[in-house]
Amino acid sequence: MELREIVAPTMKELFIKEIEGKILSGEWKIGEQLPTEREMERKMKVSRTIINSGLSELAQNCFVEIIPRKGVFVGDYMRNGHLNTLISIMNFNGGMLDRKTFDSLMAYRLQNDCECAHLAALNRTDEDLKLLLSLYEKINHTEDIAEIAQLKLDFQHAIYCATGNIIYALVCNSFKQLSLLFAEIIYRQPDSKKPTLNLLDLITAIEKKDAQEARNIMHKIITMRIEELGQSYFCHNFPS
Amino acid sequence: MELREIVAPTMKELFIKEIEGKILSGEWKIGEQLPTEREMERKMKVSRTIINSGLSELAQNCFVEIIPRKGVFVGDYMRNGHLNTLISIMNFNGGMLDRKTFDSLMAYRLQNDCECAHLAALNRTDEDLKLLLSLYEKINHTEDIAEIAQLKLDFQHAIYCATGNIIYALVCNSFKQLSLLFAEIIYRQPDSKKPTLNLLDLITAIEKKDAQEARNIMHKIITMRIEELGQSYFCHNFPS
DNA sequence: TCTCCTTTGTTGGTCGGACCAAATACCACG
DNA sequence: CGTGGTATTTGGTCCGACCAACAAAGGAGA
Numbered sequence: 001m002e003l004r005e006i007v008a009p010t011m012k013e014l015f016i017k018e019i020e021g022k023i024l025s026g027e028w029k030i031g032e033q034l035p036t037e038r039e040m041e042r043k044m045k046v047s048r049t050i051i052n053s054g055l056s057e058l059a060q061n062c063f064v065e066i067i068p069r070k071g072v073f074v075g076d077y078m079r080n081g082h083l084n085t086l087i088s089i090m091n092f093n094g095g096m097l098d099r100k101t102f103d104s105l106m107a108y109r110l111q112n113d114c115e116c117a118h119l120a121a122l123n124r125t126d127e128d129l130k131l132l133l134s135l136y137e138k139i140n141h142t143e144d145i146a147e148i149a150q151l152k153l154d155f156q157h158a159i160y161c162a163t164g165n166i167i168y169a170l171v172c173n174s175f176k177q178l179s180l181l182f183a184e185i186i187y188r189q190p191d192s193k194k195p196t197l198n199l200l201d202l203i204t205a206i207e208k209k210d211a212q213e214a215r216n217i218m219h220k221i222i223t224m225r226i227e228e229l230g231q232s233y234f235c236h237n238f239p240s
Numbered sequence: 241m242e243l244r245e246i247v248a249p250t251m252k253e254l255f256i257k258e259i260e261g262k263i264l265s266g267e268w269k270i271g272e273q274l275p276t277e278r279e280m281e282r283k284m285k286v287s288r289t290i291i292n293s294g295l296s297e298l299a300q301n302c303f304v305e306i307i308p309r310k311g312v313f314v315g316d317y318m319r320n321g322h323l324n325t326l327i328s329i330m331n332f333n334g335g336m337l338d339r340k341t342f343d344s345l346m347a348y349r350l351q352n353d354c355e356c357a358h359l360a361a362l363n364r365t366d367e368d369l370k371l372l373l374s375l376y377e378k379i380n381h382t383e384d385i386a387e388i389a390q391l392k393l394d395f396q397h398a399i400y401c402a403t404g405n406i407i408y409a410l411v412c413n414s415f416k417q418l419s420l421l422f423a424e425i426i427y428r429q430p431d432s433k434k435p436t437l438n439l440l441d442l443i444t445a446i447e448k449k450d451a452q453e454a455r456n457i458m459h460k461i462i463t464m465r466i467e468e469l470g471q472s473y474f475c476h477n478f479p480s
Numbered sequence: 481t482c483t484c485c486t487t488t489g490t491t492g493g494t495c496g497g498a499c500c501a502a503a504t505a506c507c508a509c510g
Numbered sequence: 511c512g513t514g515g516t517a518t519t520t521g522g523t524c525c526g527a528c529c530a531a532c533a534a535a536g537g538a539g540a
Contacts, residue, residue, distance in 0.1 A: 012296075033376040049289060049292075052289075052293070053292070053293040053296060056252075056293060056297070057296070058298070060297070060300065061431060080408050080413060081410060081413060082323075082411075082413045082414040083322075083409065083410050083411065083414055083429040086410055100406075101406055101407075104404075104406050104407045104408075105407050107405060108405060108407040108408060108409075108411070111355060115351060148419075164344075165344040165347055165348060166340075166341055166344050167326075167341075167344045167345050167347075168344075168348060170321060170322050170323050170325065170326055171322075171323065171348070171411070171414075173321060173322045174322040174323060174411075174414060233426070
């Protein structure tokens, strides 16, 4: 009998979701002008404080473009959007991505993670190695599936950090929210089981600074994980 | 005699800059609690509307963590930050990055752009090709350096899009703001000249769907560009 | 009729004062 | 020592108001 924390959404979040929905559903077209803040205030029964702040956040994610003293317009989020935008899109679809986007995402991760394993093997410090090992231990000694998901993300982040290239670490974080959403979806399913992992080989390769080997192992791991992920993710038929 | 548009910063932007400064300078340490919104209102002479909205934006960039009814705390932006965070850091340093971060950034771009060129050659459609060609024409027929910078970003985005993988396009956008900042810095220098480009070979390779050739040419282009960039960027000695 | 200037209204940005609910700190009571 | 109530603190939200820049409408002058 698992219980999960429930959190009440704030008015601002609800407002943002509502507007995002209008835009992502296509009800409001790109370039179109939104109702004025005052009109939204009247119609939606929320204060202008929320409207103004919410629109500002939507603008950050490229869903709207705010032109002071002129109006707010639907933005070209597909053209200008970044990774956060994708999270919004995914949430809009109830945590689901269509098959093509899913495959794109996994292809990118495959490419990137392998490169990271390669670089990590070349540049890792002893501290990096220690962190990886301790995370590996934790993963092995944990039964709670949700916790393992979090630890796996930490492990991944640790590898990205071990590259010695901060940009990789930052990009990794950009994907983190996305990965968390995936994990949540998958581990919510009743038949989800503890994933099989063979991280030790990877750690060994990184320890030996064998870059090519690290890349190969990572490729194997990710491929397998994508396999598992795809199966759980698309087990319920979803409009693709 | 070039004149550039001047835009008055909003109160919110000023507030955010101020708080970011406190954090990035290390004056406020990670985990430390910020003054309450009401106290900031008194001390900084701005309304709580700005404070609340600004803190919310800072939270998005991982500079602070807001815990309702408890307080606002300095976030671990180095650990949790994403690419937007880097832009803030760069702005804090007057548009400058230290040498290590700069090199990391360029290494990432080199790796990624080459992969993109490869994929673009494999997956490009005729429309993609047409767009690339028209952008190339525009670049050649433009003298204004700032405009060329923008066009080059569009060109780059077009290549990322031509991969057929939307994730690459999104990642490209995540870097766009960063690239714009670079362009601005560099083209502000008096001796900046029209960059030499050999994009036509790249387009040809993509047209012929010669993936390996596209990758090689991209590698050459980026390496050259990094060379130029590094020279202009670090010409005035900067604390590294 | 056309041009230029003034007026008026719209719009996002900002303000300040207020109330709410949850978390916390404190204190009396058993 | 533990329990439960109470006052305070804090971010979230609301309301009504003013500001400045922009746009459209209207009027004066050529």
